[in-house]
Amino acid sequence: MSTTPLWRRYLRFWGSDPGADVDDEFAFHVETRVDELVAQGFSAKAAREEALRGFGDIQQVKAICRTLAEERERTMQRTQWWADWRHDLRFAVRQLIVSPLLTAVLMVTIAVGIGATVAIFSVLNAVLLRPLPWADSDRLVFVYETWREVSTGERVGGSLP
Amino acid sequence: MEKELLHGTLEVLILKTLSWGPMHGFGIGRWIEQLSGNELRIEEGSLYPALYRIEKKGWVDASWGVSDNQRRAKYYRLTTEGRRQLHKNADTWSTFAHAVARVLGAKQQPAS
Numbered sequence: 001m002s003t004t005p006l007w008r009r010y011l012r013f014w015g016s017d018p019g020a021d022v023d024d025e026f027a028f029h030v031e032t033r034v035d036e037l038v039a040q041g042f043s044a045k046a047a048r049e050e051a052l053r054g055f056g057d058i059q060q061v062k063a064i065c066r067t068l069a070e071e072r073e074r075t076m077q078r079t080q081w082w083a084d085w086r087h088d089l090r091f092a093v094r095q096l097i098v099s100p101l102l103t104a105v106l107m108v109t110i111a112v113g114i115g116a117t118v119a120i121f122s123v124l125n126a127v128l129l130r131p132l133p134w135a136d137s138d139r140l141v142f143v144y145e146t147w148r149e150v151s152t153g154e155r156v157g158g159s160l161p
Numbered sequence: 162m163e164k165e166l167l168h169g170t171l172e173v174l175i176l177k178t179l180s181w182g183p184m185h186g187f188g189i190g191r192w193i194e195q196l197s198g199n200e201l202r203i204e205e206g207s208l209y210p211a212l213y214r215i216e217k218k219g220w221v222d223a224s225w226g227v228s229d230n231q232r233r234a235k236y237y238r239l240t241t242e243g244r245r246q247l248h249k250n251a252d253t254w255s256t257f258a259h260a261v262a263r264v265l266g267a268k269q270q271p272a273s
Binding site: 021024025026028029031032033035054055056057058061064065068069071072075 | 214
């Protein structure tokens with residue numbers, strides 16, 4: 001086994017493709033076997049048939065391998081995601097520890113922000129959003145009337161009923 | 162049961178061949194056949210699923226390399242966990258094989 005050329009590592013830039021990998025791997029196997037059989041005097045066609053015989057239903061075998069590879073890929077991605085997440089968290093904590101003043105400012109900012117939001121929301125929730133504490137409160141109405149001066153059409157006052 | 166037995170056997174045999182160094186699927190099958198004195202015929206239809214199963218279990222690692230015949234081939238390499246599994250399973254298998262041989266080679270009916 002010789003060493004892999006450097007450029008090959010960039011083939012994985014977009015992540016691996018389990019389907020293509022299975023195809024390539026099986027193709028390598030069949031081609032190597034065909035070469036061997038041809039060297040033994042088989043015709044190209046007979047060699048190919050002989051090489052494929054051990055695979056049985058090759059499409060089914062490929063499907064099995066592809067499924068296993070995809071499951072493995074998913075597990076690895078998940079593991080990687082959690083590892084990255086832990087890494088980020090540790091980095092963040094370290095950064096906060098080395099600059100305590102900044103940390104204090106950040107915490108005060110967040111505390112004041114949350115405090116103010118909660119205070120305003122509590123008031124709005126009680127005054128505007130929560131239904132009034134009577135039965136069928138959505139059918140409550142506010143009734144009043146206004147009087148108009150006949151000659152000028154001007155509003156002159158009203159009264160609660 | 163029989164199928165599982167075969168799966169397990171093939172997996173150990175693969176681990177054993179890889180304990181000598183990285184190899185591609187074609188070479189692994191060839192090695193097992195030769196080492197068994199050509200008594201075992203490794204069908205590709207079982208070999209590759211077995212390789213993918215143990216790769217998923219983390220017993221082997223795979224990477225693409227260039228084979229002796231200058232083709233791109235997928236090489237499998239034993240991981241630390243794979244080596245551990247090989248030792249564990251090899252013991253189990255020789256005990257099992259020995260027990261089966263003893264039963265089949267028995268000359269006398271056991272006393273009941």
